[in-house]
Amino acid sequence: MSGRLYVVGLGPGNPDQMTPEARAAVDDATHFFGYKPYLDRLALREDQITVPSDNREELARAAAALDHAAEGKSVCMISGGDPGVFAMAAAVCEAIDNGPDTWKSVDLTIVPGLTAMLAVAARVGAPLGNDFCAISLSDNLKPWFLIEHRIRAAAEAGFVMAFYNPISKARPWQLGKTFEILRTQLPGETLVIFGRAAGREDEKIAVVPLGKAEPEMADMATCVIVGTPETRAIDRDDRPALIYTPRYVREDGND
Amino acid sequence: MSGRLYVVGLGPGNPDQMTPEARAAVDDATHFFGYKPYLDRLALREDQITVPSDNREELARAAAALDHAAEGKSVCMISGGDPGVFAMAAAVCEAIDNGPDTWKSVDLTIVPGLTAMLAVAARVGAPLGNDFCAISLSDNLKPWFLIEHRIRAAAEAGFVMAFYNPISKARPWQLGKTFEILRTQLPGETLVIFGRAAGREDEKIAVVPLGKAEPEMADMATCVIVGTPETRAIDRDDRPALIYTPRYVREDGND
Missing domain, CATH: 3.30.950.10 (Tetrapyrrole methylase, C-terminal domain)
Structure with missing residues (x-):
């Protein structure tokens, strides 16, 4: 059973510039991927699991997130700014393009954010x-x-x-x-x-x-x-x- | 006494894509300027006054908003998307550049939004x-x-x-x-x-x-x-x- 992957833009960092849509995606997910400083901005619940990774390993991070989602989990990939502007959305698409068919069945939602x-x-x-x-x-x-x-x-x-x-x-x-x-x-x-x-x-x-x-x-x-x-x-x-x-x-x- | 002017981006229209910062600016203001379809999206209080105008009269609209703000009112100029992207922020700056000195004293806040x-x-x-x-x-x-x-x-x-x-x-x-x-x-x-x-x-x-x-x-x-x-x-x-x-x-x- 395939799960879902949100690729979420937090905006530039001020919580008042994060959209309610982004907040709702964060609230819905159980597993979090992203550059540690962005993850640190989130006030996560105790049942929410973060998987920090290095900023330079974008494709590996996308693959790990897609693996978790393909297993049925509700996964959130966090970007600063907007995920579609020099951030994680293109890396996730690239991983899906070159990855196993199961990744294409993941329910993918890209949540835009204020870019810098x-x-x-x-x-x-x-x-x-x-x-x-x-x-x-x-x-x-x-x-x-x-x-x-x-x-x-x-x-x-x-x-x-x-x-x-x-x-x-x-x-x-x-x-x-x-x-x-x-x-x-x-x-x-x-x-x-x-x-x-x-x-x-x-x-x-x-x-x-x-x-x-x-x-x-x-x-x-x-x-x-x-x-x-x-x-x-x-x-x-x-x-x-x-x-x-x-x-x-x-x-x-x-x- | 000089008032304030918020130039606010509502984002593309889904209220969940409007930032809390934009919402707070709307809540704070008493006089609203903007293209009617954008103003219609706001759930304003009875004490908040909207001044609808035509979409083609951007400079005149900016001038009217600046006049109200210079008189001490708390004014909100509404844009769809982001006010800085082909919307009202540049028109307001242009009006200030060419207008009376009192407009330069207005407390101007530009509130970014998700552009289309x-x-x-x-x-x-x-x-x-x-x-x-x-x-x-x-x-x-x-x-x-x-x-x-x-x-x-x-x-x-x-x-x-x-x-x-x-x-x-x-x-x-x-x-x-x-x-x-x-x-x-x-x-x-x-x-x-x-x-x-x-x-x-x-x-x-x-x-x-x-x-x-x-x-x-x-x-x-x-x-x-x-x-x-x-x-x-x-x-x-x-x-x-x-x-x-x-x-x-x-x-x-x-x-």
């Missing part, structure tokens, strides 16, 4: 106010030349860019290289937002011009948003500046 | 599993040649694409033209997802190959996601196919 770029954007204004893209700077699973090609294409076409997985011990140079590329395509005044733990007590948000953006301003949990040349800062006396990208673009196409 | 592409993606699998972009097909505020340029650039660079505002009575041809462009750049088998009212009772989801995608499959509330050539469908006996874009890209850079 939305939470960070909301804290500073509306920097994603026009067309935008999301790029993971991790070159574990795709070659760096392709990431670089996408960065250049997005900047040239005037997309706001949100960068995920910007930096880590294993990926020390990618964000610096990204800024270097962008400085050849965008004015030095283009606004860059570093957002970490948006909406949480340990929130850290910084806005700097591209010319002064340094990779050290980010860590692995930071979402880095790079505006377009049209992205503006509104100075306010007693509050942080509001950052937004206008909805309109002039007829000559510059933005 | 995340909710639609979750219902079919993980189509946004690799780098992706979001493009509004509305050419009210930007010229069509720029939209076309962004579509071509995104397809060429291998981004999954999520299209917002795909079609309406005032914009009848833009989505058909988009498919026509994409057919020159992507294989006819590339998967296209039409998602409307994701997570609601009247949900409508369809998956077709690009070669058979027709603009009539969408209406103004549909989010259209176009995969990359790597986006895959996993057939399952008794369930809808799972659609996902793999996290990996082969070293030759094709995806």
Whole structure:
């Protein structure tokens, strides 16, 4: 008898940004898989079992969760943010695609969550106010030349860019290289937002011009948003500046 | 004395996908602005006042809300989805940027919400599993040649694409033209997802190959996601196919 697997997005970390749907999935499941810091956020009951695992073993974690679900258990795979954005949903699908037929019979429910770029954007204004893209700077699973090609294409076409997985011990140079590329395509005044733990007590948000953006301003949990040349800062006396990208673009196409 | 303005994202419509933070903002406010169908979703108290307005008058609506807030009221501007994604947050920032100084003193809080592409993606699998972009097909505020340029650039660079505002009575041809462009750049088998009212009772989801995608499959509330050539469908006996874009890209850079 086949059980079920929820792949749940917790949002950026503030419990008030977790949806009731995600809460209900957590309440319903008995076995929990996921990166330990995400599991630690949950207030689980004594009868709920957590199976912590390393963040780098996504496919193995997906396989273990699918095994438990195929045995009839109610299983929850926890992601930060949204599971479909550089998180566990694609790894689970990949495992099902290449796994035994029993995994295809698992009742799979993907529960969306607030992804980091939305939470960070909301804290500073509306920097994603026009067309935008999301790029993971991790070159574990795709070659760096392709990431670089996408960065250049997005900047040239005037997309706001949100960068995920910007930096880590294993990926020390990618964000610096990204800024270097962008400085050849965008004015030095283009606004860059570093957002970490948006909406949480340990929130850290910084806005700097591209010319002064340094990779050290980010860590692995930071979402880095790079505006377009049209992205503006509104100075306010007693509050942080509001950052937004206008909805309109002039007829000559510059933005 | 200056009041406050919440710009709140309700998510795609299922109340279980609205965050507690959004609910708390709605409970706190006394005056409500927004497109009537969004306001109708709220169960407001008798002492809460709604000021309905037309969906096409975004700047006028933002100005009215800011006027009320500047007078000391607690005001809520309602968006579907996320207010920062092709919704009211950028219009409010634009109004503040060009408005009287008193608007800059308003205590502005932007409350993020689940945007349509995340909710639609979750219902079919993980189509946004690799780098992706979001493009509004509305050419009210930007010229069509720029939209076309962004579509071509995104397809060429291998981004999954999520299209917002795909079609309406005032914009009848833009989505058909988009498919026509994409057919020159992507294989006819590339998967296209039409998602409307994701997570609601009247949900409508369809998956077709690009070669058979027709603009009539969408209406103004549909989010259209176009995969990359790597986006895959996993057939399952008794369930809808799972659609996902793999996290990996082969070293030759094709995806």
